Amino acid sequence: MALCAVVRPPDRAAEPVVLLNPRIVGESQDADEQYEGCLSFFDYRGLVARPLRIEVEHARFDGARVITSFQQAMARLVGHEIDHLEGRLYVDRMEAESPLVPVEDYHLTGQPWRY
Numbered sequence: 001m002a003l004c005a006v007v008r009p010p011d012r013a014a015e016p017v018v019l020l021n022p023r024i025v026g027e028s029q030d031a032d033e034q035y036e037g038c039l040s041f042f043d044y045r046g047l048v049a050r051p052l053r054i055e056v057e058h059a060r061f062d063g064a065r066v067i068t069s070f071q072q073a074m075a076r077l078v079g080h081e082i083d084h085l086e087g088r089l090y091v092d093r094m095e096a097e098s099p100l101v102p103v104e105d106y107h108l109t110g111q112p113w114r115y
Contacts, residue, residue: 005081010073010112017074019058022082025067026055027075034113035106036080036090044100045108048093050076052115072115 005019030052035045054075057067070078080090091100103109 003085005078005085007074007077007081009077017078019056019068019078019082020060022056022058022078022085024054024079024082025057027051028053032115034076035101035108036076037103038080038090040084040089041091041100043103045103045106046090046094046100047098048076048090049095050079050093054079056082073113076113 003021005022007017007019009015009017028051031049032052033047033049036048037045052075053069053071055067055069056078057065059065083089083093094100
């Protein structure tokens with residue numbers, strides 16, 4: 001079975017990144033916490049810790065396997081989408097005591113993540 005993640009970079013002018021059968025094969029120990037949202041929990045945002053850099057093995061369109069490194073916002077976005085392919089949602093990565101924030105109370109919508 002083939003799996004595909006399509007990730008739109010934070011720079012809206014950049015082309016979407018297509019990852020065929022992706023899997024994370026490495027990550028930095030350095031991480032940060034940022035709020036994430038998702039169509040699965042559209043009305044809420046949650047604080048999620050993720051590594052600042054990940055290495056992803058994936059197939060190119062010609063079938064060759066390659067490893068691509070993603071950093072900061074792209075690492076977060078790619079990791080989020082790979083989580084979906086593996087059956088996880090961002091709420092699965094939240095600390096148990098960290099509350100979901102209703103989108104009407106979340107005041108950072110439209111703001112880029114800060115690094």
